[in-house]
Amino acid sequence: MRGTPRVKLTYDDLVLFPDDGMRHELIDGAHYVTPPPVIRHQAIVGNLHFIISTWLEIHPLGRVYFAPLDLVFTRFDVVEPDLLYASKQRLAQIATEPNLQGAPELVVEVGSPRTRKRDATIKLRLYERSGIDEYWIVDPRTDVVCVYRREGDRFAPPIELSREAGDVLTSPLFPGLEMPLARIFRD
DSSP, X not given: OOOOOOXXXXXXXXXXXXXXXXXXXXXXXXXXXXOOOOHHHHHXXXXXXXXXXXXXXXXXXXXXXXSSOOEXXXXXXXXOOSXXXXXXXXXXXXXXXXXXXXXXXXXXXXXXXXXXXXXXXHHHHHHHHHTOSEEEXXXXXXXXXXXXXXXXXXXXXXXXEETTTTOEXXXXXXXXXXXXXXXXXXX
């Protein structure tokens, strides 16, 4: 016996959802709902945004944004990453007034018990196939950042950095910027 085919939701459906304070995303037309973030999550996102935006003040190469902001890849794939960066050149291609439509260079997801598995599987595949150059998964439970960088049409195996080891996050997207994990995970 075959199962009933699942109805794929679209961006047109998503914009009709009530503003209930939850994060609503579509991945391959499937609806995912995430509760509002906790304080530590917001502190980490704030720290990353501050570090990157301060660097961008001196090196105005692009813009860094934080949720809520819809990132629309297709009508069936709409997410709200915790943080994203797009160069001026990329913004000229993907920026629209209500959202971004296409792949920025960097997407950052700060995990939670409810999103950890999705961030490392479903979203990883979405970001890889959508052309994201770098994807950072930040784990506030272990103070670890996994960095995925594009090699050709796929992500290379992740680079795992930890606060405990005294690691420093760097990226070719931000030449010369050093982000000690102790600063990223500072409360």
